[in-house]
Amino acid sequence: MKRGALILSAGIAICLPVLTQAQTMEERARSAAAAARTKSGDSDALQSNYLTPGLAGQPVSTIDNSKSFTPNIACQKTATLLELLAQPASTGDIGTLRISRDKDLDGSFDETLNVPVPISGICANGIISCAPGSWNQCRRFQWEVGSSGNLKLGEVDLTALAGCYCVNNSCGTNLAWGNMASILKDLGGGVVGALTTADPRIGVAQASIDGPLIRYTGAQTTACTAQPQVSATSYRSNPTAIQGDAYSVSQASSIFQTLAGSAAGNGKAQQTRGCSIERDITVKAWGFDDILAVRGSIAAVTSCGTGCRRYEIRGPGTCGSVPPIYSATFDPLAPARITSARIVEMGADDWVQARVNGQIVGYAGKRPWLGEALPSGDCRISDDPWYNRSAIDITSELRSGATVVGARVRGGGGGNWGYVTVEVQVDTGCEVSERLVDLCSGYAADPACHLVSETVDGVATFRNGVNTGIKPLPSTRLFGTGACNLQYTRDFFERARQYECVIDEAGASTPDLGRGAYIIDHSTETLLADRTTDASGNVSTSTRPFSMPERGSVTACEPICKTRAPKANSDVAIDGVVGVWQNDPAGWDIFYHSCSADNVCPLGQGEELVSACGCLDDFPEAVVMMQTVRLAGADLACTAETR
Numbered sequence: 001m002k003r004g005a006l007i008l009s010a011g012i013a014i015c016l017p018v019l020t021q022a023q024t025m026e027e028r029a030r031s032a033a034a035a036a037r038t039k040s041g042d043s044d045a046l047q048s049n050y051l052t053p054g055l056a057g058q059p060v061s062t063i064d065n066s067k068s069f070t071p072n073i074a075c076q077k078t079a080t081l082l083e084l085l086a087q088p089a090s091t092g093d094i095g096t097l098r099i100s101r102d103k104d105l106d107g108s109f110d111e112t113l114n115v116p117v118p119i120s121g122i123c124a125n126g127i128i129s130c131a132p133g134s135w136n137q138c139r140r141f142q143w144e145v146g147s148s149g150n151l152k153l154g155e156v157d158l159t160a161l162a163g164c165y166c167v168n169n170s171c172g173t174n175l176a177w178g179n180m181a182s183i184l185k186d187l188g189g190g191v192v193g194a195l196t197t198a199d200p201r202i203g204v205a206q207a208s209i210d211g212p213l214i215r216y217t218g219a220q221t222t223a224c225t226a227q228p229q230v231s232a233t234s235y236r237s238n239p240t241a242i243q244g245d246a247y248s249v250s251q252a253s254s255i256f257q258t259l260a261g262s263a264a265g266n267g268k269a270q271q272t273r274g275c276s277i278e279r280d281i282t283v284k285a286w287g288f289d290d291i292l293a294v295r296g297s298i299a300a301v302t303s304c305g306t307g308c309r310r311y312e313i314r315g316p317g318t319c320g321s322v323p324p325i326y327s328a329t330f331d332p333l334a335p336a337r338i339t340s341a342r343i344v345e346m347g348a349d350d351w352v353q354a355r356v357n358g359q360i361v362g363y364a365g366k367r368p369w370l371g372e373a374l375p376s377g378d379c380r381i382s383d384d385p386w387y388n389r390s391a392i393d394i395t396s397e398l399r400s401g402a403t404v405v406g407a408r409v410r411g412g413g414g415g416n417w418g419y420v421t422v423e424v425q426v427d428t429g430c431e432v433s434e435r436l437v438d439l440c441s442g443y444a445a446d447p448a449c450h451l452v453s454e455t456v457d458g459v460a461t462f463r464n465g466v467n468t469g470i471k472p473l474p475s476t477r478l479f480g481t482g483a484c485n486l487q488y489t490r491d492f493f494e495r496a497r498q499y500e501c502v503i504d505e506a507g508a509s510t511p512d513l514g515r516g517a518y519i520i521d522h523s524t525e526t527l528l529a530d531r532t533t534d535a536s537g538n539v540s541t542s543t544r545p546f547s548m549p550e551r552g553s554v555t556a557c558e559p560i561c562k563t564r565a566p567k568a569n570s571d572v573a574i575d576g577v578v579g580v581w582q583n584d585p586a587g588w589d590i591f592y593h594s595c596s597a598d599n600v601c602p603l604g605q606g607e608e609l610v611s612a613c614g615c616l617d618d619f620p621e622a623v624v625m626m627q628t629v630r631l632a633g634a635d636l637a638c639t640a641e642t643r
Contacts (some may be wrong), residue, residue: 026552035063042594052217081105081204081218082195084188088176091133092168094119094183099191103149105220113151117141120170121572122183124163125190126156128572135170135577143190145198151191164572171570171577171585178606184214192216270500273449275440277495281488283480284431291337291426296328297407299419307428310344314419317351317409319379325355327406330424335399340425343392348409349385351375352418355406356394364388364418369410379412398424430484440497449501456492561601562611562618564588592616 023031039049053060059068082101089095097115102108120135121128126142140161141153158164167175167183176183192204204218235242250256288309294301299314315326332338343362346352351365360370364386369375397403409418443449454462459472476489515531518541522529528546533539567589569579579585593602595613603609 026549030552039063080109080215081202082188082191082216083109084184084191084214086176086180086184086187086212088167088180089118089132091118092170092173092176093130093132094167094176095132097187099151101151101195102218105218111150115153117153120168121164121166121570122186123161123165123190123572124186125193126161127153127187127190128158128161128164128166130168130170133169135166135168135580143194145194149198151194158572158574166570166572166577166579171579172568175568175570180212181209184209184212188214188216269503271503272452273443273499273501275443275497275499276437277440277497278437279490279493280433280435280437281477281479282433283484283486284433285480285482285484286334286337286426286428286431288426288428291332291334291428292424293331293333294328295331296404297326298328304423304425307339308423308425311422311424312419313405313407313422314417315407315409317348317379317411317416317418319410319412321374323351323353323374323408323410325406325408327355327404328422329402329404330398330422331402332398334426335401337427338395338399338424339427340423341393341395341398341403342423343394343405343420344389344423345421346388346407346419347385348418349411349416350379351386351410352420353408353410354392354420355404355408356392356397357404358406361392361394362388362390365410374410379410379416394422430480430486432479432486440495440499443497443499443501446501448503449499451497452500453498455496457494462497557615559595559599559613560616561593561595561609561613562616563591563593563601563603563607564610565591565604565606565608 038045040046050060052058054071059070061068080102082099085096085098085100086094087096095118097119099113099115100109101111101113103110115127117127117129117139118132119127120130120132120138123140126140128138128140130136130138140156140158142156142160144152144154146152163186167179196202196204201220202218203220204216208215250260288307294311297313297315298311300312302310302312304310311328311330313326313328315324317323330341343354343356346354346362346364348364351369352363353360353369354362360372363369365375366386367375367377394403394405405420405422407418407420409416411417444451450465451462452465453460457472457475459470460468461471462468472492474489474491475493476487477493478485478487480486515533518531519529523546525548526546527543529541529543531539531541565588567587569582569585569587571578575581590610591604591607593604595601599613601609601613
């Protein structure tokens with residue numbers, strides 16, 4: 001490079017120095033990367049080299065510091081937008097907090113707020129003031145901006161504050177002085193949050209901490225008008241307006257209209273189509289009458305256990321030449337659920353003949369009666385009834401269809417009755433059917449459609465055409481009612497999908513991907529294959545040697561070290577300071593630092609080394625901590641389920 005190279009860092013164009021031709025490509029790349037890392041390798045470097053001077057209108061230097069210029073990225077700017085001075089008292093409270101502010105960004109302070117109460121606790125968006133040195137008679141305040149634009153404190157409930165902790169002597173000794181830097185950042189962060197919420201045009205960057213003083217550099221970055229309700233910031237309160245405004249701008253944009261009028265722009269129409277994949281689980285409760293219907297000459301019905309009934313077919317007889325037949329029809333409504341059907345008993349005084357679908361299957365009487373003719377003998381020769389308790393199985397007949405069971409009775413004198421008892425057992429257990437109703441299979445198989453979003457039981461697994469990598473845990477649901485109230489656990493119960501389908505490609509030219517596919521399929525690590533088509537349509541193939549440049553060695557990881565510093569638990573909740581309820585409120589803050597080039601761990605104030613510089617892997621520890629927080633939150637959730 002004879003004239004240098006141009007790179008972008010933190011949104012600012014910076015020229016690299018001229019590099020000699022003697023350097024190889026890799027050497028030049030490494031030199032440029034090292035120079036860029038020096039100026040923008042971490043957030044502190046970006047802030048001090050670019051963000052702070054850029055917002056304050058101060059000079060910004062190139063990577064090699066050979067040139068500098070003053071950027072103009074804001075209409076109004078000030079070297080010090082905000083300044084906070086904190087002074088702890090002997091009780092540990094912050095007795096004095098003075099806030100100076102440059103409201104109009106003209107370079108001089110024009111607003112000063114002396115906080116009128118001692119500060120016993122600090123929150124992300126406010127403060128807590130108690131009786132000095134104690135956690136009694138506490139009041140809570142939130143940082144606010146009044147209608148005139150002045151900073152103020154408004155009294156609120158503790159639930160309106162966030163991230164609160166205690167700093168006075170009721171929680172420990174010398175907490176304010178020992179943690180002054182972080183306390184100033186938390187106080188300043190709450191003030192800055194109130195200011196930027198009231199006027200989104202303000203841009204703020206932390207500049208420096210000097211003992212008990214913190215200074216912020218700021219600028220008005222989004223508009224050069226006197227009113228904060230400009231179009232660029234109005235979308236914060238009305239985000240739906242951006243769609244109509246974007247359309248208006250597109251209609252006036254020549255570039256947009258050119259693209260919209262091209263073949264690619266107007267030659268393809270798409271439709272968004274929604275569908276679902278649902279797991280349908282049906283639980284049916286069966287009753288005896290849902291399985292078998294009985295009608296006819298039924299004298300009595302008795303229960304013989306769960307899913308078991310006995311039907312008695314009974315009637316008086318005659319000594320005449322045509323004994324009467326008493327019949328009952330058994331109609332199977334669910335034949336598969338009939339487990340057993342038998343004639344279990346016959347009794348008569350004098351004779352009874354059992355029939356199934358007109359066929360004689362048995363009798364009870366003083367002499368045999370297995371034919372159509374009348375039995376021999378008179379109708380009355382004994383006072384004792386006759387019984388037959390040999391079971392006759394009619395299960396196959398009943399499963400095949402409607403079955404008629406009859407009792408033909410002959411009797412006279414003092415005995416003129418007979419009966420046949422039929423016992424039927426059925427399965428009344430719950431019936432469960434499960435199926436997947438897939439209404440998305442057509443779209444999934446259509447090459448003109450592609451999946452753009454999917455939620456599985458409310459969890460977003462696909463968003464904007466990209467797999468989120470998240471999937472729901474198996475869930476449990478209840479189905480059915482009464483005795484058939486069953487619980488099932490499945491990987492999912494419902495998938496809701498959206499597909500975008502191309503319905504018209506008239507005028508749109510589809511790019512030819514055949515050449516790229518040929519190169520990928522026919523090339524090797526040492527040979528590059530190609531296929532080209534000339535203007536006449538003739539296709540030619542070629543090969544040439546190919547090799548990748550030698551890659552330099554890199555370290556296995558960026559060396560880091562792990563440290564810790566003692567910390568008293570001074571967090572605040574509705575019941576007071578959390579540490580008061582613990583056996584030992586002392587704990588540790590854990591820090592991770594990037595090691596220096598000579599493999600030295602940069603210990604901070606009060607920190608001690610836990611793990612020396614190296615390739616540390618604390619991912620399992622992080623997973624356990626996150627899982628602990630997740631499960632603790634789940635235990636705190638109110639549900640209707642009995643636990």
